[in-house]
Amino acid sequence: MDNVACARGGLRVIEGVSFTLQAGQALVIRGPNGIGKTTLLRAIAGLQPVLEGTIAMPEDAVAYAGHADGLKGPLSVEQNLRFWAQIYGTKSIGRALEAFDMTGLLDRQAQDLSAGQKRRLGLARMEVTGRPIWVLDEPTVSLDAANTALFAAMVARHIDGGGIAVMATHIELGLDTQIFDLAPFKASDSASQPFLDEAFL
């Protein structure tokens, strides 16, 4: 990732962000609200283009988990998870269920889960993606201490297996992570940039 600048809503929010991650490393992105953590993570996930700079990584390597868990309420826990397993071509969902101790909730409809349980299901999805780079936006929101530990263990396993994790979180996970503070990279000229889509209008 080299000298990256991103915009949100036509406003340049961060610039000059550079870092490199090797397999088996985790990076925690910190910074005050509105600094552009989500914007940066969405750019890494390929959901939005960067204004300048380059993000270099293997193709089809990223699995993204945003603020919303992407669950379908009328479907059961198992159906939700199995759907993503099929999308990513993974055979088994057992490991994902065990990672968050969800085997007892298999037949429960996703709309009947508590906020924490929904989050656990959303994070368990990462396990079935089978992708090396995890991009996690505030993964520990609404998780209790025990489940935060389960999450930390899951990330640790992922990294030990040669994966990479990039996450925005303020919780201390007890992992051997690098910390990247986004605050110094606030775009100096936050005046409105010409909106990219104006070319089409």
Place this chain on the structure above:
Amino acid sequence: MRALLVRDLALAVKAGGGFGLSLAFFLIVIVLVPFGVGPDTGILREVATGILWVGALLACLLSLDRIFQLDYEDGSLDLLVTSPLPLEGLVAAKALAHWLTTGLPLTLVAPLLGVLLNLDPTGYRWIVVSLALGTPALSMIGTFGAALTVGLKRGGLLLSLLVLPLYVPTLIFGAETVRRAVDGLENTTPLLMLSGITLGTLALLPFAAAAAIRINLR
């Protein structure tokens, strides 16, 4: 892609899904028209084709904003876009799911409802043929419109305004196919035009819709 199709179909037929909505709307429109127009069977026979086609078109329109909006709101659209599925394939699967839950049922019940409008006997076959050929275009164009308006809160009005003009050629040639058959005229030309529009939209619009989603998710 099949997994997405299966999931969308499962969601559509479960409680709160859009499956019954279009069908019920179509039924209500067709049942109410004879009350509004009056019991004159001659007039009903005249307008039957047009009413069936307009009713099917509006019923299709009704469920369009669900195509991407629900996925957008619960975050699964972001996740699907970052998944290995090609976005064009995702759009095509969504359009197919929409057609299977609206276009296909509308096509199948249209001849039954044609009875209520005193549709000419030769029209029954052609209303099925023309709807079967035309409704895939309605679903695909609608999916494109839904892709353009995804992320807009209450984008339904804009969606209708965008999509309705694009529906007009399908409506004209679809209804013309049946009308000509009923009048005993040669109807190959409108039938071919209708098929051409459908094939054209199926070939081009998945790419346009995918591009629209990429821009809207920024």
